[in-house]
Amino acid sequence: MTTTVGRYIGQSVKRREDPRLLTGHGRYVDDVQDAGTLHVAFVRSNVARGRITELDVSEARALPGVEAVYTADDLNPMIQQYWASMMGPRIEMGGESVYPPVSVLAPGDVRYVGDPIALVIATSRYIAEDAADLVVVDVEPQRPVLGLREPITNTDLVHPETDSNVSQTMPLPEIPEIEALFANAPHVVTRTFAGARATNVPMEPRGLTVHYDRYRNEMLIRAATQSVHEIKAFAARLTGVPESNVRAVADDVGGGFGQKMMVMREEAAVIMAAFKLGSSPVKWIEDRRENLMASNQARSEEGDLTFAVDAEGHIMAVKCNFFEEVGAYPPSAGATAMLAIGVFTGPYKIPIIIPGCTAVYTNTVGKSAYRGPWALETIFREQMMDHVAREIGMDPIEFRRINIIQPDDLPFKTATEMTLENITPSETLEQVVEMLDVDSFRAEQARAKAEGRLLGLGIGGYVEPSAIAFGVLNSDPAVMTMDVSGKVQVRLGTGSHGHSIETTIAQVVATHLGCDIDDVAVIQGDTATSPMGPGTGGSRTAVIAGGAAQTASIEMREKLVRIAAQLLEASPDDLEVNGGVVSVKGTPQAAIPFAQLAMTAHMAPDMLPEGMGPGLEVIARYRPPTEFTWSNATHGCVVEVDRETGMVDIKRYIVSEDCGQMINPMVVEGQIAGGVAQGIGGVLFEDMAYDSDGNPLATTFLDYLLPSAPEMPDFEYGHVESMSNTLGGYKGMGEGGAIASPPAVANAINDALAQIGVPALTRFPFGPSQIIDAINAG
Amino acid sequence: MSETISNVTVTITVNGRQRDVTCEPRKLLSDVIREELVLTGTHVGCEHGACGACTVLVDGAAVRSCLLFAAQMDGAEITTVEGIANPDGSLSDVQEAMRDNHGLQCGFCTPGFVITLTAFLRDHTDPTDDEIREAISGNLCRCTGYHGIVNAARQVCGRANGGES
Numbered sequence: 010m011t012t013t014v015g016r017y018i019g020q021s022v023k024r025r026e027d028p029r030l031l032t033g034h035g036r037y038v039d040d041v042q043d044a045g046t047l048h049v050a051f052v053r054s055n056v057a058r059g060r061i062t063e064l065d066v067s068e069a070r071a072l073p074g075v076e077a078v079y080t081a082d083d084l085n086p087m088i089q090q091y092w093a094s095m096m097g098p099r100i101e102m103g104g105e106s107v108y109p110p111v112s113v114l115a116p117g118d119v120r121y122v123g124d125p126i127a128l129v130i131a132t133s134r135y136i137a138e139d140a141a142d143l144v145v146v147d148v149e150p151q152r153p154v155l156g157l158r159e160p161i162t163n164t165d166l167v168h169p170e171t172d173s174n175v176s177q178t179m180p181l182p183e184i185p186e187i188e189a190l191f192a193n194a195p196h197v198v199t200r201t202f203a204g205a206r207a208t209n210v211p212m213e214p215r216g217l218t219v220h221y222d223r224y225r226n227e228m229l230i231r232a233a234t235q236s237v238h239e240i241k242a243f244a245a246r247l248t249g250v251p252e253s254n255v256r257a258v259a260d261d262v263g264g265g266f267g268q269k270m271m272v273m274r275e276e277a278a279v280i281m282a283a284f285k286l287g288s289s290p291v292k293w294i295e296d297r298r299e300n301l302m303a304s305n306q307a308r309s310e311e312g313d314l315t316f317a318v319d320a321e322g323h324i325m326a327v328k329c330n331f332f333e334e335v336g337a338y339p340p341s342a343g344a345t346a347m348l349a350i351g352v353f354t355g356p357y358k359i360p361i362i363i364p365g366c367t368a369v370y371t372n373t374v375g376k377s378a379y380r381g382p383w384a385l386e387t388i389f390r391e392q393m394m395d396h397v398a399r400e401i402g403m404d405p406i407e408f409r410r411i412n413i414i415q416p417d418d419l420p421f422k423t424a425t426e427m428t429l430e431n432i433t434p435s436e437t438l439e440q441v442v443e444m445l446d447v448d449s450f451r452a453e454q455a456r457a458k459a460e461g462r463l464l465g466l467g468i469g470g471y472v473e474p475s476a477i478a479f480g481v482l483n484s485d486p487a488v489m490t491m492d493v494s495g496k497v498q499v500r501l502g503t504g505s506h507g508h509s510i511e512t513t514i515a516q517v518v519a520t521h522l523g524c525d526i527d528d529v530a531v532i533q534g535d536t537a538t539s540p541m542g543p544g545t546g547g548s549r550t551a552v553i554a555g556g557a558a559q560t561a562s563i564e565m566r567e568k569l570v571r572i573a574a575q576l577l578e579a580s581p582d583d584l585e586v587n588g589g590v591v592s593v594k595g596t597p598q599a600a601i602p603f604a605q606l607a608m609t610a611h612m613a614p615d616m617l618p619e620g621m622g623p624g625l626e627v628i629a630r631y632r633p634p635t636e637f638t639w640s641n642a643t644h645g646c647v648v649e650v651d652r653e654t655g656m657v658d659i660k661r662y663i664v665s666e667d668c669g670q671m672i673n674p675m676v677v678e679g680q681i682a683g684g685v686a687q688g689i690g691g692v693l694f695e696d697m698a699y700d701s702d703g704n705p706l707a708t709t710f711l712d713y714l715l716p717s718a719p720e721m722p723d724f725e726y727g728h729v730e731s732m733s734n735t736l737g738g739y740k741g742m743g744e745g746g747a748i749a750s751p752p753a754v755a756n757a758i759n760d761a762l763a764q765i766g767v768p769a770l771t772r773f774p775f776g777p778s779q780i781i782d783a784i785n786a787g
Numbered sequence: 788m789s790e791t792i793s794n795v796t797v798t799i800t801v802n803g804r805q806r807d808v809t810c811e812p813r814k815l816l817s818d819v820i821r822e823e824l825v826l827t828g829t830h831v832g833c834e835h836g837a838c839g840a841c842t843v844l845v846d847g848a849a850v851r852s853c854l855l856f857a858a859q860m861d862g863a864e865i866t867t868v869e870g871i872a873n874p875d876g877s878l879s880d881v882q883e884a885m886r887d888n889h890g891l892q893c894g895f896c897t898p899g900f901v902i903t904l905t906a907f908l909r910d911h912t913d914p915t916d917d918e919i920r921e922a923i924s925g926n927l928c929r930c931t932g933y934h935g936i937v938n939a940a941r942q943v944c945g946r947a948n949g950g951e952s
Binding site for chain 1: 811813814821822825826827828829830831832833834835837838840867868869871872878882885886887889891892893894895896897898901917919920921923924925926927928929930931932933934935936937
């Protein structure tokens with residue numbers, strides 16, 4: 010299905026990022042070791058909720074090599090403003106977004122295990138950690154606020170500054186006509202689903218180096234971030250240093266998956282500490298224990314779903330009520346479910362949706378974005394599709410077929426007033442069914458069962474609101490310059506952290522400018538050279554930054570053609586561009602290479618066409634025509650469940666996806682594979698559990714189990730390419746792998762277990778112990 | 788406390804070159820490689836021997852440098868990821884195969900995989916898929932789902948990609 014545009018778009022071009030990364034020559038934040046750099050270690054709470062009764066830093070301050078030890082009183086009062094560009098100003102500033110109270114260090118009380126209480130700055134990390142051990146902290150423990158529903162009515166408060174633990178709520182409405190519809194529907198199925206608390210786990214933990222020079226009133230930040238412009242703006246607001254005097258740089262970034270999009274509390278603390286210090290570079294590199302204990306987490310969510318279905322299997326109406334905890338100090342405290350509700354109907358024709366949601370603060374680490382932040386809608390809905398199908402005696406694939414949006418239905422207006430267009434949910438479903446060869450599988454499943462083996466098949470589908478384009482996310486810039494030699498640089502506001510942007514954007518530029526890919530340099534990750542853009546996240550870069558690069562390329566090409574037309578005394582319409590040369594169509598000897606055109610523009614401006622100024626620069630910005638660019642996929646999974654051990658073996662994993670025009674199929678498939686692995690991990694292995702005292706129980710990789718190679722299958726891909734309405738026809742696909750895989754795996758496990766009468770599991774994780782318990786109970 | 792402990796000096800051969808290193812006895816080999824030897828390709832991903840990002844060759848064996856002290860290394864021959872490419876700077880077979888098969892995205896875990904696969908494929912010329920997956924089971928990657936890395940190993944062994952064994 011792959012279409013190729015020009016020489017590069019649609020080709021699996023090898024990545025230009027790879028040679029440096031494969032040979033150990035990447036430049037991650039901790040690889041920059043400037044002389045005189047000081048190192049930070051945090052003193053953290055080991056109590057979930059309590060009052061600090063003693064805090065003595067004198068011994069730590071006295072340790073040789075220690076430059077400073079800061080506590081809340083040193084840093085919190087200096088904070089000017091604390092809000093994220095993506096969410097906008099705080100309510101008390103006239104904005105609309107909910108934020109937790111402002112503090113970068115624990116203000117007299119601790120609110121989760123890992124809450125930073127003091128910040129030590131020393132000449133080495135070893136000494137900083139020695140000094141952190143010398144800080145005397147005594148905390149009088151209080152009963153922690155935990156859970157997703159209990160905190161709603163709990164009068165103990167996570168934040169004494171608020172009057173409730175509820176950070177945001179939209180109560181489930183009761184509408185008499187709808188209640189009557191549910192009361193009279195042929196089938197009504199109700200289930201509660203739960204996710205397992207998960208964390209992003211970029212292999213490079215968070216980290217930053219901040220150098221504030223008080224004599225210049227300038228701040229230089231090097232950070233492991235998805236968005237240099239966000240940390241720059243955030244640091245300026247925090248400290249009051251003019252934003253124009255703050256520069257943020259991110260070279261190579263070792264993954265993020267959402268965790269490095271927003272500025273988190275420790276990062277803000279380091280910025281404040283460096284600002285207070287006013288001299289040396291201050292570096293903090295999060296260690297893995299900190300990352301697992303105190304870097305923001307996600308997926309602690311539940312959904313109460315009720316589906317009303319008619320006698321033929323058409324969904325008549327759904328109720329969905331979501332509950333989630335946002336922990337103590339999330340970067341923003343709004344309910345993720347607000348966005349999830351908007352897209353809950355997914356790829357199905359669901360005429361009525363009655364939604365509700367409630368988010369609560371708890372004495373746990375804060376919630377933040379994790380690859381598909383709104384994924385709960387798909388994770389719960391797609392499991393529900395199987396539960397409903399099973400309950401009404403219909404095959405889950407058939408139940409989906411009856412309800413899925415067909416090509417003739419497009420554009421389709423959902424019950425939440427979203428207009429879906431340029432999507433192919435039924436096509437991807439059928440492609441997966443074909444690749445799975447479902448009929449053969451069912452025969453194999455029956456044979457296996459006769460041998461005492463449990464095979465299962467699961468499907469998961471979604472429609473993704475990729476490339477979200479509102480607020481600060483509305484657009485992406487591209488600044489293109491061509492130098493005298495005819496080579497181009499394109500500067501982007503993106504933040505690659507594994508996304509192959511240096512390669513894929515070069516493919517876009519080379520295709521649309523009409524030059525060799527080696528003549529295109531892609532520059533990002535430095536606010537001094539890159540125009541303001543919101544960074545990389547939310548499956549946006551190919552769509553929006555790609556659109557910007559394409560716009561800039563087309564404008565540059567038009568300019569070059571006009572110059573060539575002048576020099577060749579030809580009409581621009583008679584010219585073509587290929588391989589960095591502008592020539593007269595049909596007369597290849599009448600040709601001028603880019604270098605000569607560029608030399609004219611830069612050095613002989615009097616030879617340029619009437620009205621054209623000197624130089625070769627294009628400033629472009631692309632804003633997609635709609636706030637969401639819809640992409641879609643269907644996942645299919647075959648598992649074998651070991652009825653003795655409860656272990657799940659993934660036998661096949663198939664993804665049919667539609668991300669529109671693929672720029673680089675190899676990169677597309679790589680993004681899918683990584684997302685699917687994370688989704689599989691979220692069902693089978695990963696569980697950031699807390700005990701009843703609010704202690705995190707998975708603070709090492711021996712407890713927080715990431716998928717490793719032996720557990721992962723070879724992935725199989727199908728592609729459907731339908732163009733989006735954006736400039737390049739692209740659709741975002743960075744998150745989809747992680748969104749549809751949890752329900753596909755869950756459905757496959759439940760399909761296997763159903764053969765021996767085990768009631769379907771509904772609460773992640775589906776680990777060996779949960780599966781064995783279910784088998785024994787069934 | 789650091790000021791009461793005297794430093795130690797060890798002689799190590801690193802990527803073919805002999806180096807004298809003076810450091811605190813408690814300093815991890817991974818930190819000495821990164822800070823004293825300024826070979827920052829060796830990455831620290833967990834500091835508890837679970838993720839494999841810091842893997843280096845010590846006397847030919849792939850080991851986790853975060854679980855060793857530099858002070859233990861006197862006389863050892865160490866190869867870091869910077870010592871894997873060919874002398875002319877071109878990529879080794881393992882590195883080239885990783886690139887061909889999109890076996891890396893963010894690249895942070897990559898040096899560990901390159902070292903682990905280099906040692907494994909030196910000793911195993913025709914491994915099964917299960918043996919390949921087992922060989923890299925001590926290295927964690929959060930980006931790729933491992934498929935491209937397994938395909939890279941298959942390519943080095945001269946096998947078609949994606950096949951079941």
